[in-house]
Structure formats: structure tokens, C-alpha cells
Amino acid sequence: MESSNYLRRLAWEARWRLPKEEAEEIIADYTELLEGDSRSSKELFRDLGTPRQAVRLLDEKDDAYRRWLATLAVLTLYIGVPWVCLFTQNHHANYAIFLLLLGAASSIRWFRRTEQENPPEKTPLPRGLRPLLALQAAAVCVVIAGWSGIIAVLNGAGWILPSQMGVLSAWIFRLAGTAAAGIGLFGVIRARMSDRRWITLYTFGMMTVVLCVQFLAHTSSMNLDESLFAWHMLLLKRSVLTLAAGLIASGVAIC
Numbered sequence: 001m002e003s004s005n006y007l008r009r010l011a012w013e014a015r016w017r018l019p020k021e022e023a024e025e026i027i028a029d030y031t032e033l034l035e036g037d038s039r040s041s042k043e044l045f046r047d048l049g050t051p052r053q054a055v056r057l058l059d060e061k062d063d064a065y066r067r068w069l070a071t072l073a074v075l076t077l078y079i080g081v082p083w084v085c086l087f088t089q090n091h092h093a094n095y096a097i098f099l100l101l102l103g104a105a106s107s108i109r110w111f112r113r114t115e116q117e118n119p120p121e122k123t124p125l126p127r128g129l130r131p132l133l134a135l136q137a138a139a140v141c142v143v144i145a146g147w148s149g150i151i152a153v154l155n156g157a158g159w160i161l162p163s164q165m166g167v168l169s170a171w172i173f174r175l176a177g178t179a180a181a182g183i184g185l186f187g188v189i190r191a192r193m194s195d196r197r198w199i200t201l202y203t204f205g206m207m208t209v210v211l212c213v214q215f216l217a218h219t220s221s222m223n224l225d226e227s228l229f230a231w232h233m234l235l236l237k238r239s240v241l242t243l244a245a246g247l248i249a250s251g252v253a254i255c
Helices: 002-017 020-033 041-048 051-059 063-085 093-113 129-154 162-193 196-219 228-254
Strands: none
Touching: 002 020, 002 041, 002 051, 002 063, 002 162, 020 051, 051 063, 063 093, 063 162, 063 196, 093 162, 093 196, 093 228, 129 162, 129 196, 162 196, 196 228
């Protein structure tokens, strides 16, 4: 029992700190070494070191780990900047699409480059990926519903005041964006620890956050000199481009 606990902790450390192929080799070696071992935790720590120490010995300069931490920081920045914009007066909707493209390209490139050289030809999607993708898709639907409510109010619907609808929709966009960003970063961690296809949550989450920024920026910057139709068409062009980029990136990530 103690050896299985040691192996579980070592597997977590190896997959977190090392590229996938190296991590799996280490886990296999220690699994063979500790098969049938009856030593206690204290004895294992004394003889083999802690799981973290055992893994760090194989990457003494921490080069692979530093590269991974740098990548994680960059991916967090890409999704974090538009998320922060949801809670500020400066939404920068015109630049958010570029962050989406950079974040999607960087995440896909990193995890494809660091995957095993000979991955299985056909493997089922990781357990739990589909429900979380469905949850993110639901967040997009909620965002679109919030925007539809704004359109209805502007066209004379009397079930809520325009000012109240503006406040309600703003919080819909913020909450949906926050949920999408959190699930997206969770996908990055899962992609590191197990299957690279978890990165699909990140690309889809980036798309959702950028959509929220675009909708929120549009509702807070109405140009009274333009017609209502022209105002809608500007957002439609942005959102269609964002949806296309996000869905294409997610399709590439999940393949």
C-alpha cells in the first residue's frame, strides 16, 4: 500500500515536471522497481528520496520544467488579459481576437511538439472532456442569449428596462467569461498531466472569453450616430470571425 502511494505521488511529479515520454519511462521504471515492495513510507523516503527529489535528479537543471512553467505563464497571460478586460472600462475588443489566435496557436504547437513520438493511432477521448466542452458550449449559448435580450429591449420589449438589461447582460458576460477561462486553464493542466487533447478546453475557452469581451465592449460603446442595423452588423462580423477562429482551433486541438 505504501509503495502504491509513493508511485502515485511520483507519477504526479513526473508528469508535471517532465515531458510526457520521459515521465512515462520514469513511472514504468519505478513501478517495476517497487513491485511487491513492503517498505513503509519513511523507509521509501530514506532509500529513494521523496517523489519530487527522485524526479528532480533526472532533470537536475530543471530545463524542461522551466520551459513548461514559461509556457504555462504565457498561456495564462493570453487568456487572462481578455478576462481582466471584462472587469475594466477598457475592453480592447479589437485586439482580443489576436490574443485568441496567439493563444490557440501557442497551445496547440506546444502540446503537439511535446507529445509522444509514436502515439496510438486511435484512442477514445479522455473521460470528462465531452461534459466540460458541453459546459463551455452552454456558456456560449448563455452569452448569445444575453445579447438577444439586449436586442429585444432595444426593439421595444417592455419586460425589463434598458438600463437593467445592460447591467444584467454585463454580468452574464463576465460570469460566462470567468467560467470559460477557469475551464480553459484546467484543460491546460490536464493536457500536461495526461492527454494533449484536453487543450481543446483552452482553445474553446479563449474563444468564449473573447466573445464576452466583444459583446461587453459593444454594449458599452453605442454610437448614436449609427443606425441600429449598422451597430448590430459590426458586432456580427467580429463575433463570426471569433467563432470561426475558435472552432477551427478547437477542431485542430481535439484531432
